[in-house]
Amino acid sequence: MVMLRAEEAAMSTFRQLPPDKQERVLDAALAEFADQGYHAASLNRLVAQAGIAKGSLYQYFPNKEGIFRHIFQFALSRVQRRLTTVKEGTLEEGFFVRLEKSLLAGVGFLREHPRIFSLYLKIQFDQNVPCREEFLAAVRRHAAEYFGSLVRRAKARGELRPGVPEAAVLFLLDALFDRFLQAVAVPSLDVTLGLYQAPEEVIRRRVRELLQLLKEGLAA
Amino acid sequence: MVMLRAEEAAMSTFRQLPPDKQERVLDAALAEFADQGYHAASLNRLVAQAGIAKGSLYQYFPNKEGIFRHIFQFALSRVQRRLTTVKEGTLEEGFFVRLEKSLLAGVGFLREHPRIFSLYLKIQFDQNVPCREEFLAAVRRHAAEYFGSLVRRAKARGELRPGVPEAAVLFLLDALFDRFLQAVAVPSLDVTLGLYQAPEEVIRRRVRELLQLLKEGLAA
């Protein structure tokens, strides 16, 4: 999507604002989009919450979609930073330990930034969000790169059963991790594990159980 | 939630309509809610699509939420019917075969009723849908009962590795199946498997690969 001159100017105005004001606007926008979803998000509420005038908003951003894009980019950069940290911090560990630490880091991130996760869910399942395809593709690419890197290293070190189809392993990991985080964040999405806002200790036990199942399989 | 007299009267008016008209309204409502989500759904579009007057809608249903409830119940009953059929039709098969047939039946249902699945996704991830908790709980209960029944039978027949935690198995199955169906239905939700609108034969191969992973595990 091409950005017009006027939009660039507006964005640069925003970036030159006093940091605390920028933060107020960012926080209010994230809260509004994460809680309400794109369409239900109200710019009137947003400006009220941020303590700025409505006109000002349109001096910072070209329109509603522009605000939304900015919030998404902001959120994605936070996730990316955290993932990189975990990956580099566990380079020498075994595959299943790395998976365990990754999932626990995910839970930690989700608890520190519940609204970022909520925003992600909204984008994933509201078909009428603008730029949905583009945003989802970005998230999936990051996830695939992350798991792919772990799996390749595990293969190189001989930790995986020979002949397992890599694509299927990536899919299984993505599915399980995503759903685990969802179950921690969303009540009544969890069948049986009692993860919603569960204490740290329960989370750790469940993570280990699940990874054990992945490792050893279900069959007798 | 209690239903008032007036609401009952309205509903019975709807049920006495000529079947083709009922169907037109139901189709239009399902399409509107599934495509737009609860809030973005427009009753003006709905009545235009169904070919009835706006006032008529309020002779059939008490309000927007009432229409939504009716659509949900309708959709759930369809799913339930299909699940029962599969369960009873595979009673004597092995655990992993039953899982395979269940997942393929899910894909079949999703392709026959894409809007029912879309409605389900909307309910799951839009926090501002009325009755969300109630509806999600109903869906989860059905899923848990279904998988639970399969797993208990598998245990009784000694098909599962002794000591596997049943709750974790249910969670893993629920996560994998749900995500698999989502990947078939939603583009750019699939990391690496190429499931979106894939031909029957690809689906079958992927299902077998994944169930094989579950069965035998990942570790060397």
Next chain:
DNA sequence: TCTCAACATGACCATCTGGTCATACCAAAA
């Protein structure tokens, strides 16, 4: 002190929403 451009402001606009209601219609009964 005056000027001027950047920014702040909130009343205002067209448009859409869910929901209402006076009116019209129509079959069956009287």
Next chain:
DNA sequence: TTTTGGTATGACCAGATGGTCATGTTGAGA
């Protein structure tokens, strides 16, 4: 023919929305 009860209708309502714009305010350079 008249009455009656259920149903169909769409103009209409208050309220909310995203977006605009004329008017203020401010602060640095002359």
